[in-house]
Amino acid sequence: MSDGPETVSLGEFTFECGESIPELEVAYETYGEFTGDNAVLVCHALTGSAHVAGGRRRTDTAGQAHAWWDDIVGPGKAVDTTEYYVVCANVPGSCYGSSGPPTVDPETGEPWGTAFPAVTVGDWTRAQRRLLDHLGVPNLHSVVGGSVGGMNVLEWAKRHPDHLDRAVVVAAAARLDAQCLALDAIAQRAITTDPNWAGGDYYGDDPPTQGLALARQIGHVMYLSKSSMEDKFGRRSAGMDAGRDSFEMDPAAGFFPYREVESYLDYQGEKFAQRFDANAYLYLTRAMDNYDLASGYDGDADALAAFDGEALLVSFTGDWHFTVEQSEALAEAFRATEAAVAHHVVDSEHGHDAFLVEPDRVGPPVADFLESGVAGKAVSDTAEGDEGDEFAPVHNSLFSN
Template sequence: MTERVSLGPFEFACGESIPDLELAYETYGEYDGGNAVLVCHALTGSAHVANVARTGAEESGVRGGGGRTARDTDGQARAWWNDVVGPAKAIDTTEYFVVCANVPGSCYGSSGPPATNPETGEPYGTDFPAVTVADWTRAQARLLDHLGVDRLHAVVGGSVGGMNALDWAKRYPDRVDRVGAIATAARLDPQCLAIDAVARRAITSDPKWEGGDYYPGDGPTEGLGLARQLGHVMYLSKNSMDAKFGRRAAGRAVPDTFPADPGAGFFTYRDVESYLDYQAERFVDRFDANSYLYLTRAMDDYDLAEGYTSDADALAAFDGQALCVSYTGDWHFTVEQAETVAEAFRATGTPTAHHIIESDHGHDAFLVEPGKLGPALRGFLASGVRAGPITDTASSTDRPSQFAPVHTSLFS
C-alpha cells in the first residue's frame, strides 16, 4: 500500500520553494534499527517496488505514514522490481526494512507538476520548481527522518536511481554504509543527452502541450508517446532488437496511435514498429508529460563531480563500501562508465566491487534479468564486496580483480 506524508516547506536546488512537499512511499519488512535499505527507482518508476505485504510501521518501531493512504499503486499496477525485492529475494524483506519513495517531480503520488498547488487549488503544471537528483536525495532524507531511520544499511538504485544512490554517498556519507549503483554512471554522455533533448521536443512541439497547462485533459499524448518510443530504443540493445523483432511484419493493422503517412497502406508495418506503438499507448495512459520533462531534465543535469574537483573528490567523505553493476549490452550506461564510478570509489580507499554481467538485453537488463543481478546484490548486502556467489570468472583474467562476470541465477 502506497502512503503519503507531508514534509512541510521545501526549497529546491533551483532556489524556488513549495509550501508543502508530499512524498508517496512504501515500506516492506520490519525495522530493527540497523537494517534499513533505501531503493531508488528509475526514471518513470514509482514507490511500488514489490508486491509484498507491508508490515505495520508502529509495530516495528518506525513512525507511521502521516495518516494518508494513496491508491495501491498510484496508477502503476506492476511492481517494478518484484523479482529483486521480497522474501528470500536479493533484497530480502525478512532481513531488511525496505523503503522506496516516489521522487519529487513525478506523477505517482509525490509533489510534482500534476499535483495540486495548495496556494491556488490548481495543478502546478510548469509552475512547479525545476527538480534535480540532489532534490530527490534531500527529500528522501527528510522522509527517513520522519520514519525515524537515522542511518541506512544500504542505498540501491538502477539507471537514474543509481545516480540517486551515488548522490547519497556524496551528500550524506555519514548516513549510509553501502551503496549499490546498478546500470548507471556519474553523468550522461552527449549521445544520451541528445536523445533526451529530442524526446522533450516531441512533447513540447505537440499542440496539446499548451505550454504545460493542459490540465484537465489528455494533454500531449502524441508527443509523450514519441518520447517514450525514443526511450525504449535507448533501453534495448542492437542484438536484443534483432532477436526480438528482426524485420518481421507485425501481423496486425497499423493502429491510429500516430497519424499515418500515405505509404503506410502499401509498405510493411513491422513488428518493431508495433512494439513501439504498443509501448507508447500504454505509457500515455499512466504517465504525465510534464513529469517526463522534469525527470529527464534532472537525469541530464546530474554530474557526480559537480561542486568538487573530481568524482573521487565528491566521494571522499564516504566511509562505506560500494558495488557497481554494469551490463555488456547496455549502451545507455556502459561498462566503461560504471568502471569510471568504481575507480572513483577505489581512489578514496573505499572497498569496491564492479560486477560486469553478460547480457544482450541492453539497459533493460537490470529490470528483466533479476537472476543475473541477484547473487551479487544479495551477497553485497549481506557480507560486503567480498561476497559471492560468483562463477565462471575466466573472462576476467585480463581485467582488474574487482571485475567478475555474473552468470549464476538466484531465482532459477
C-alpha cells in the first residue's frame, strides 16, 4: 500500500476559466505495481483526498478523507492492488495537498484565497492526465469514481475516450438537478455570509467555521435518505443534558427538545469545519454544480460517442442526490452510442452515503466488471441484501434492457 501522498509540480496550468497559475501541484498516491496495462485511476468524491486506502476502516463520511474507500481498494479487495496499479489524485481546488485556495501564491507568498482561478471537472481531468503522463501511464484499464468523482469518470470518457477501456460510475449523474443546485446554493451562502469569511481572505485569522459547518450540515441531509433519517433519529430528543453549543439559539429554543438529528448535524458540521477549508468547499461545490456532460455537444450520447470501451453504472434506490433514474438515463446515453454498458441497481436505504458505507454491496459488481466487463457475473442485490445466494448478470437492474 501507499506510504502516503506525494506531491508533484506539473508546471504552468491554464484553467478552463482562462486564468493560469505558474505551478500546478497535485498530491497523489499510488498502490500496486504498474505492468503496462493494469492502471486504474480512482476519482474521489467532493471532500475526499488522494488517500483512498491503507488506513483503518471508517464508516462516517465526515472522516472520508482518511482512507475514504479502504473497504473497496486494497489487496484482495474489489479494486485489488495486487492486480491493479491504482492511482488517486487530489483534485485542484481542494485542500488536501493539490493547488487550491489555501495554498500559497508564489508571486505574493500568501494563500491564494479567492484569487485562485475557478476550477471545473474538466480541469480535474486535465490535471489527472498530466499526472499520469508524469507517471508514465499512457492508458488506463479503468477509471472509477463515486458521486462527483463519477462525473470525473464521465469527463474521462468524453475527453479522453481512447485512454480508458472501462468506466465505472458510482452514484453519479450527467448533471445536478434543480433541487440539488438549490441546496448547494444555500450551503455556499452559509459560508459567504459568515462574517469570518471576510471575502475569502481569512487565512491567519478566525476561519468561517460556523458557515462551513452549516454548509456541511446541508450536505449531510442530501446524503441521507428520508427513511434512513427516520430510522437513525426519528423525533427523539438528545437528552436534557445535551447542549446546543455549536450555534447561537433564540431564547425560546430552551423550552423545546434538542433532537438527536440536530445533535448529529451539529457534530458532523463541527467536525468537518476542523478539517476542511471553506474556500475549497466553495470551489469544489461550484465545479460540481457547473458540470454538464452534454456541454459543447448535442446531448449526452453525442458527448460519449467517441468512447468505445465498456461502462458500469451503479446506483442506489434510496439515493435522491443522484437517482437511479439519472443513472439509467446515463446508461441509455451509452447504449445510444452502442457502447457495452451495464446498470447495476442496489436496493439500499442508505441514500447517497451507500457508495461509502455499503462496500459489501458495491464491491462485488465493481470487482466483477474490472475483471470481466459487462460479460461477467456479479452477486445480485436483493431487497433483503442477501449476498451470495445467487449469481446474476451484472446488468440486472430495475430496468429491462
